[in-house]
Amino acid sequence: MSGRLDIVIVGGGTAGWMCAAACAAKLDPRRYRVRLLESEEIGTVGVGEATLPQMKDFNDFLGLDEREFMAATQAxxxxxxxxxxxxxxxxxxxxxxxxxxxxxxxxxxxxxxxxxxxxxxxxxxxxxxxxxxxxxxxxxxxxxxxxxxxxxxxxxxYHLDAFLYARFLRRWAEARGIERVEGRIVDVERDGEDGRIAAVTMASGARVAGDLFIDCSGFRSLLLGQTLDVGLEDWSHWLPCDSAVAVPSARSDAFTPYTRATRRSAGWQWRIPLQHRTGNGYVYASRHISDDAAAAALLANLDGEALADPRVLRFKAGKRHQGWSHNCIAMGLAGGFLEPLESTSIYLVQVAIMHMLTLLPAEPAIDPALPAEFNRVLDIEYDRIRDFLILHYVANAADAPLWEQVTSMxxxxxxxxxxxxxxxxxxxxxxxxxxxxxxxxxxxxxxxxxxxxxxxxxxxxxxxxxxxxxxxxxxxxxxxxxxxxxxxxxxxxxxxxxxxx
Ligand SMILES: Cc1cc2nc3c(=O)[nH]c(=O)nc-3n(C[C@H](O)[C@H](O)[C@H](O)COP(=O)(O)OP(=O)(O)OC[C@H]3O[C@@H](n4cnc5c(N)ncnc54)[C@H](O)[C@@H]3O)c2cc1C
Structure with missing residues (x-):
């Protein structure tokens, strides 16, 4: 292939399409070929609707029109x-x-x-x-x-519809030359010599080789976690919520220009107003409440009619020991997750993208200084966010078992x-x-x-x-x-x- 560096993005959720859009906006197609692989059958996590002001910076960096973006994502x-x-x-x-x-x-x-x-x-x-x-x-x-x-x-x-945001970025990135490959990855091939990722194989049998792989495969962490065996630094002893139940509800009169986070006995409930509906969820520690009880508490505290059945998600607080290992960089849930209390995950995707672009190798051989710097910066970001989140937990009345646990840790x-x-x-x-x-x-x-x-x-x-x-x-x-x-x-x-x- 013509001397171009071949970048393969694995996953088409918010992380994958944000990364693809940034590559489309900033990389010279004569020097970089960028493909994104995703599986509609697997789908995306489908949550992640409250953001931080840095998202506006990211959209400006891409050159998106704010009104168009907000209308397209029901923001x-x-x-x-x-x-x-x-x-x-x-x-x-x-x-x-x-x-x-x-x-x-x-x-x-x-x-x-x-x-x-x-x-x-x-x-x-x-x-x-x-x-x-x-x-x-x-x-x-x-x-x-x-x-x-x-x-x-x-x-x-912004508050935005996560599914629509990924779809909006997909349209935008594909129009600017990003190649999308649909299908499930069934195998990952490593180079026998240095252990780097050489290629992935799709369910169709197609083999997709690359020089640099961006793992945006969500909680599966298909490349960094499963293939390269980079473990998770577990912070669940500080951030014990490990589950969430989410449900959309009909838009209510309270169209607040802010997210609401209400503390509950075993966690907290989010409320995110969008133009077409309100997003709701109960983030909880499964040690302290069952899924059914959490769903019932959530449904009892909506300010509009529920529009779907509650959906349970599992997670663990922590980050991968290295976000960049060999020729693989993880972004989004593949690289780590700190619960959504301060809407920090999409921000962390953005930080990873900006540092990837700054440190992007020009050739397949990767100078070890590049991953070292990437990992140093991401570690600092994660550590600070972790401390800030823990502060929310520790400064509370010890009025239920979860809150007794966290206020005395x-x-x-x-x-x-x-x-x-x-x-x-x-x-x-x-x-x-x-x-x-x-x-x-x-x-x-x-x-x-x-x-x-x-x-x-x-x-x-x-x-x-x-x-x-x-x-x-x-x-x-x-x-x-x-x-x-x-x-x-x-x-x-x-x-x-x-x-x-
Ligand atoms: C309960 C909860 C609430 C959240 N709330 C917020 C919030 O308010 N604000 C915020 O910033 N963040 C929030 N987040 C985090 C946010 O949802 C994610 O950071 C964001 O959606 C990015 O997800 P992702 O793209 O990494 O993963 P996903 O959306 O899971 O995408 C993974 C992609 O990988 C693909 N894939 C996986 N395996 C394969 C395979 N074998 N073959 C092919 N494709 C594959 C999937 O098809 C999919 O396209 C929340 C997360 C949770 C769990």
């Missing part, structure tokens, strides 16, 4: 996640895609809030955040690009350290890249009852009365700004109306 906007009953029963807070307040002099806004909170003169932290106040009013507007305007202090993500040292630092003076060490930024940590800490005992000394500079005045002025500005946002449902039906399914 709505997402300003954050509302957590209900986390911390204590009856509590609710929103983890926003935006910032709290504005920096004042040397210190960040949070330090001033922490100081006023200790003095008893602050409103709840969440009142000082534009996207939260807008979300609670069920309103939406696009950021206006003016860095001085509080109405610009947010980003947004030994934490990773990295998370223990973060909690201690935050309690001390509200410090949240920031990362240069990746998830999650200080606002996210502050939201979950404070939302679940962990507040700083003292404030950063840099926030001493304003006199009490001036600080109180500024806080009042800020919440008034935010409340006023929200009035210029539109009803979310009306905004979506004007901006990106989806055809009836």
């Amino acid at each position: 709505s906007f997402k300003l954050g996640i509302e957590f209900v009953n986390w911390g204590r029963q009856g509590d609710r807070y929103i983890h926003p895609f935006g910032t709290f307040g504005r920096p004042v002099g040397e210190a960040d806004f949070f330090s001033y809030w922490a100081r006023a909170n200790i003095a008893g003169t602050a409103a709840p932290l969440f009142d000082y955040c534009f996207p939260i106040v807008m979300a609670k009013a069920d309103r939406f507007m696009l950021p206006n690009g003016n860095p001085d305007d509080v109405r610009n202090a947010f980003s947004y993500a 030994k934490l990773p040292d990295t998370l223990r350290d973060r909690i201690d630092r935050f309690r001390h003076r509200g410090h949240v060490p920031a990362y240069r890249d990746g998830l999650f930024g200080p606002t996210s940590w502050q939201a979950v800490f404070v939302g679940q009852g962990i507040v700083p005992q003292a404030a950063d000394r840099l926030a001493d500079i304003l006199p009490d009365a001036v600080l109180a005045e500024r806080l009042d002025a800020l919440s008034a500005t935010i409340a006023y700004g929200v009035q210029s946002a539109r009803d979310h449902a009306a905004f979506v039906s004007d901006y990106c109306p989806a055809p009836a399914p």
Whole structure:
């Protein structure tokens, strides 16, 4: 084959088609041939409908038209996640895609809030955040690009139909030269010398050889896990939910511009509003509730008529020891899975794609520095997300066996350290890249009852009365700004109306 590097993507779920689309958009077809193999008979996992703002970056990177993409995937906007009953029963807070307040002099806004909170003169932290106040009013507007305007202090993500998203990307990628091969892979052939993957065999008998294989085969992890025997680093002792039951329901009047995650006795329930329906699921620890009881609890807590029978999915929290081994890179569920509480899986697919493109070998021989760098970056991303998710579990009332288990477990040292630092003076060490930024940590800490005992000394500079005045002025500005946002449902039906399914 003409000296081109032959890339074979195995799997056509969200991960496979995102990867294929990125290859179509960015790789020179004279140097790379890209094929995607998928089996309609096996199908996709069919969930994964809440995203992070980075998905907009990915779509922009491809050059997708936002309105077209949203209409094609029945999408709505997402300003954050509302957590209900986390911390204590009856509590609710929103983890926003935006910032709290504005920096004042040397210190960040949070330090001033922490100081006023200790003095008893602050409103709840969440009142000082534009996207939260807008979300609670069920309103939406696009950021206006003016860095001085509080109405610009947010980003947004999407709720989308996972099946339609993969279909949309497939059309897009095939139109740009990606070759799709339909059929089930029944055998994987390894090179006798160095153990790399040489080819896969389809049920039809066709043999598909390649230089680089991208494993997007879902939980099966057909190439990386099964063939190359790269094991899973098991984190289920920290993240004990191992099952989910999912069901779509009829769209309800509550067309919220946020995902809802409601804590339940053996896990939590998601609610994701789309244009044509609402996605729902109960993520649970099977040790603490049966599948039937979980399905019954889910069906009893829908806000619209169920549109299908509940479907059970199994998983284990963890990541593969190496996401790139030999000539195989895993993306999506084939590379690992951390439960969907913070909608991080599609983001991790995106991170893997961006690093694959950056580190892509130019020839079949692979410099070991490339997988080493890929694995280093992905490990960091997974570790940080893991800690952030565990925080949601640990900061709760121990009001049921699952919650007794997780509130008394030994934490990773990295998370223990973060909690201690935050309690001390509200410090949240920031990362240069990746998830999650200080606002996210502050939201979950404070939302679940962990507040700083003292404030950063840099926030001493304003006199009490001036600080109180500024806080009042800020919440008034935010409340006023929200009035210029539109009803979310009306905004979506004007901006990106989806055809009836
Ligand atoms: C309960 C739950 C809720 C989730 N919620 C979210 C969320 O809100 N947000 C988020 O970002 N992520 C979420 N995720 C994760 C998200 O669903 C996945 O990350 C995403 O869908 C990518 O899946 P995938 O493409 O890796 O795998 P899949 O969708 O399973 O695709 C696997 C592909 O491999 C193919 N395949 C497998 N074996 C073979 C074979 N032998 N031959 C040929 N083809 C084969 C299949 O046909 C399919 O095309 C959730 C996951 C679960 C389990």
